[in-house]
Amino acid sequence: MRVEVKDVMTTQVASVNGSTPFKDVAEVLITHGVSALPVVDGEGHVIGVVSEADLLRKEEFRERYYREGYQPPLRARLRHRLSQEGAGGGGKAHGDTAAQLMTAPAVTIGPRVSIVSAMRLMEEHGVKRLPVVDDDGLLEGIISRHDLLKVFVRRDADIADEIREEILRRTLWEQPNDAVATVAQGIVTLTGRMHRRSDAQLAARMAGRVNGVVDVVDKLEWDQDDTPVWRGR
Template sequence: MAERPWHSGTSASCAKRRSPMEWEGWPRRGREGLIMHMKVRDVMSRQIVSVNGCTPFRDVAEVLHTHGVSAVPVVDGEGHVLGVVSEADLLRKEEFREQFYGEGYRPPLRVRLRERIGSPGRSPAVKARGETAAQLMTAPAITARPYTSAVSAARLMSEHGVKRLPVVDDEGRLEGVVSRTDLLKTIVRSDEEVAREIRDDIVESALWADTSHVRVSVADAVVTLSGTMPRRGDVLTLVRMTERVNGVVDVVDRMAWERDDTPEDG
């Protein structure tokens, strides 16, 4: 068992405003846009823990329990990732279930379904008899590269039902670990940041309308839009754009308009 630290190493004028259609296509910092160009290296943890193939079962279990992680990479003497041992791998052994989870524990439905349809690596029965990390691990490991986009890493986690990905260099050596929590940090922003983006990038830049009477306030990620605009269509566009900004949980529309230019229903 080896714990290995890794050190890392103004208001726009009307002439600059974009039409709503143009705004839909330009590089934005919205819910998808902020992390679109974010790389795994920007959010991964370099202070990581790993085990080697000979690490005993009980020591692997202790690593997960002590460090509060759901999985740990298995590496060789040169740091190449051989596989990953997860809680799901260890829970196949009754003694681990009883020591850390109590009698009667059943793995999550997701884990049971993966076992039923089959997954790469050793069979559950073989893993249940395993005594070392090499015998227990899932191999090959699902990994990411430092230059993998955060979006792609999130997709990998979702597709394979994992919470953590080892990050490896081009030679397969361990450089870090990226978790769901790390990725979530990329979409957590302060109320001030959210309000500034809405004012600068939408209210003052993206709408072909008089926005001089629009007010924006944000509290606990809930945006309140108030004031007046010339047309109802402009208000609907403003609300729709605001809903797409990264970090916005909800939008409260208190806007008024001078003219209803939207088609009548029916």
């Protein structure tokens, strides 16, 4: 079963609009216990994301600009110097609304995208959550790292049923087989016998791709070894 973003995303999404004041943005973040919020326009299109980091930057740089002789902590100075945003960080320090504080354009994802792609996108951009938008860019939900972990808490019985019905019992093999799948704590153990070694290897690989599988222990036996033999010189 291919799990998509829509299957695990949160549909009740806290968001703010571009004119939301700094303090109100902070209040929404605290009230909902989230680290970032989508910023939407009047029609619900996602135009950016405002995060705790964006708000903290305002406090971090405030003393730099407003207190004579103040020297920020080394970490703050290095971050300011090395940041690709450069002056953009200082600009956010002066921001008073979500539109001035947010990061834009937002990194978003569609509802029919696989959760594997969502994981990769989060890793690529270094974010913990992604606004989910439709084809017109309208906000439909949000998916977080916590949501992605839901696929790993499937019941062992459900995982075992899927492997038996979708992999071992389907007519993928030329010969019948007596392979058996058992699952404990997300770890699949394959036992029994299949006609060809390549069939057994394929069954193990397919089982490893089932959502919720943590690992596969392959104890399958076979009648015919049809795997190519490598011959070195």
